[in-house]
Amino acid sequence: MIIFRKATKKEIVKIQKALNEWAGKNIYKELTSGRVVIIGEGRIKEVFLVPVEVYNILDKTKKVRMPYYLGLFLGEINGEFKISLEGLWLISKYSRERGVVVSEKGEQLFLYGRDILEESIIKVGSLVQIGSKVIVFNKFYEPLGLGMIMKFSDKLTEQPKTIIKNILDRGWYLRKGR
Amino acid sequence: MDIGELAKKLAEKYGYHVYMIERYLELFGKEGTIEFLEANEKGLNPVIRCNTLKISVESLRNRLVKKGFVLRKVPWIDYAFQVIKSPFSLGSTTEYLLGYYYVHRGMGSLLPVHALDPKPGEIIIDAAAAPGGKTSQMAQLMKNKGVILAVDISRERMKSLRSNLSRLGVENVIAYRMDARDLPKFDIKVDKILLDAPCTGEGLIPIDKSRKKSRLIEDIKYCSTLQFSMLTALLKCLKKEGILVYSTCSIAPEENELVIHRVLERFPLSVEKMDLKDGLPGFTEFFGYKVRDEIREARRFYPHIHGTEGFFICKLRLREELNDNI
Numbered sequence: 317m318i319i320f321r322k323a324t325k326k327e328i329v330k331i332q333k334a335l336n337e338w339a340g341k342n343i344y345k346e347l348t349s350g351r352v353v354i355i356g357e358g359r360i361k362e363v364f365l366v367p368v369e370v371y372n373i374l375d376k377t378k379k380v381r382m383p384y385y386l387g388l389f390l391g392e393i394n395g396e397f398k399i400s401l402e403g404l405w406l407i408s409k410y411s412r413e414r415g416v417v418v419s420e421k422g423e424q425l426f427l428y429g430r431d432i433l434e435e436s437i438i439k440v441g442s443l444v445q446i447g448s449k450v451i452v453f454n455k456f457y458e459p460l461g462l463g464m465i466m467k468f469s470d471k472l473t474e475q476p477k478t479i480i481k482n483i484l485d486r487g488w489y490l491r492k493g494r
Numbered sequence: 495m496d497i498g499e500l501a502k503k504l505a506e507k508y509g510y511h512v513y514m515i516e517r518y519l520e521l522f523g524k525e526g527t528i529e530f531l532e533a534n535e536k537g538l539n540p541v542i543r544c545n546t547l548k549i550s551v552e553s554l555r556n557r558l559v560k561k562g563f564v565l566r567k568v569p570w571i572d573y574a575f576q577v578i579k580s581p582f583s584l585g586s587t588t589e590y591l592l593g594y595y596y597v598h599r600g601m602g603s604l605l606p607v608h609a610l611d612p613k614p615g616e617i618i619i620d621a622a623a624a625p626g627g628k629t630s631q632m633a634q635l636m637k638n639k640g641v642i643l644a645v646d647i648s649r650e651r652m653k654s655l656r657s658n659l660s661r662l663g664v665e666n667v668i669a670y671r672m673d674a675r676d677l678p679k680f681d682i683k684v685d686k687i688l689l690d691a692p693c694t695g696e697g698l699i700p701i702d703k704s705r706k707k708s709r710l711i712e713d714i715k716y717c718s719t720l721q722f723s724m725l726t727a728l729l730k731c732l733k734k735e736g737i738l739v740y741s742t743c744s745i746a747p748e749e750n751e752l753v754i755h756r757v758l759e760r761f762p763l764s765v766e767k768m769d770l771k772d773g774l775p776g777f778t779e780f781f782g783y784k785v786r787d788e789i790r791e792a793r794r795f796y797p798h799i800h801g802t803e804g805f806f807i808c809k810l811r812l813r814e815e816l817n818d819n820i
């Protein structure tokens with residue numbers, strides 16, 4: 317059974333650090349204003365951002381029955397905090413410089429779960445470092461998912477090339493989330 | 495030709511159980527029945543509901559039109575469009591994946607929430623919620639404020655509910671996988687309830703032809719009993735003067751008017767007028783039953799008349815709070 321409870325101090329520090337790192341400033345306070353951070357603890361720990369009114373219902377009903385889920389799924393804690401697709405949605409407006417913008421073709425392929433090749437990269441944010449996680453945006457700066465930006469040497473041309481490995485993309489809702 | 499013979503002929507021609515056609519003939523007459531059967535053959539255009547939690551109606555419309563979609567505004571609802579032509583599958587566009595719209599199979603399923611009229615800050619139970627179409631419609635009208643307790647018994651469908659509500663950015667939901675009839679154990683009283691009840695789904699034949707043959711007359715009885723017991727339990731969770739909207743995608747009066755009649759007989763309820771621009775009045779006499787007159791205020795929708803799936807909606811107000819022993 318999954319137990320839903322408030323996040324501990326230690327868990328909050330972890331979540332806070334990850335979110336603030338993405339935004340490059342302290343957004344934790346803003347994101348959690350009027351909301352409670354709830355952990356759903358089963359085999360893994362899921363993190364939910366829960367409006368206070370919804371939390372009050374959890375508080376009243378949990379003795380009778382635990383919910384299936386509640387609020388907005390922000391990510392999971394598995395050692396470190398891993399942000400979810402909707403978590404990315406929330407932070408994306410603060411995190412443009414930690415993202416890359418991809419072409420329409422790149423968008424389509426990425427949403428099919430594929431990696432992004434250099435040809436599809438239109439713009440790289442100023443805070444992006446090779447070897448780090450990046451938010452993948454389309455041309456409207458809508459977050460499509462999360463990738464890892466890497467360089468490799470092209471076997472044919474022996475030129476260094478950039479690639480973004482797909483970690484998580486919104487095509488999940490079509491492939492798995494039905 | 496006598497009714498029995500006609501029913502047999504039509505059942506054969508259109509591929510239905512004979513008992514279904516006999517019932518249609520009694521409810522709609524010969525001409526109405528044929529129009530209904532013909533409309534079922536035609537199918538329905540799917541409907542997309544713009545998720546105003548994430549994007550404006552205009553922006554979404556412009557983006558989809560640019561991609562080659564042909565859209566027509568739903569007459570009664572200003573944030574939904576019928577899809578006349580779609581160059582891509584509706585469930586695979588970037589806009590869908592970003593959570594900018596939800597796909598409904600027909601226009602009828604948008605109406606129960608319209609009748610319930612959820613407001614920001616209210617506490618509402620959605621008692622048969624999965625896969626979350628109406629829950630997410632409520633959340634957008636509530637602007638993600640207030641609480642929706644979304645309940646469904648099915649494990650599989652609950653997964654879809656969570657996925658849909660996540661994709662759409664819905665925050666104000668607490669979801670329970672349980673039998674809605676156990677809700678009184680929570681000992682809470684809410685402002686409004688939607689019971690979009692499990693039903694035989696005869697109204698969905700335009701979308702799912704297998705339903706012409708998949709249900710027996712006993713299924714109607716089974717559903718009617720289940721619906722009544724769900725309603726009875728749910729009324730215990732409603733505040734005094736609270737509103738309950740009951741809807742089904744069935745056209746069988748036993749799953750609709752008769753269920754409402756039974757709860758009206760037993761509980762301090764009134765049937766409320768609904769602000770729906772369309773729909774026919776509920777039946778007050780059918781198959782030898784005579785039910786309360788005020789059930790006329792319920793609304794029925796049909797493919798051949800309204801271009802929707804077959805649908806029934808009734809809005810009830812609870813006049814006195816109920817206690818547990820009722």
Ligand SMILES: C[S@@+](CC[C@H](N)C(=O)[O-])C[C@H]1O[C@@H](n2cnc3c(N)ncnc32)[C@H](O)[C@@H]1O
Pocket residue numbers: 603621622623624625626627628629645646647648651672673674675690691692693724
């Ligand atoms: C018509 S569908 C609901 C559709 C949903 N309201 C929507 O708009 O997406 C009826 C639902 O009732 C659920 N159901 C059946 N019996 C139930 C019960 N006893 N308690 C709760 N849910 C039940 C089914 O699993 C099914 O998902």
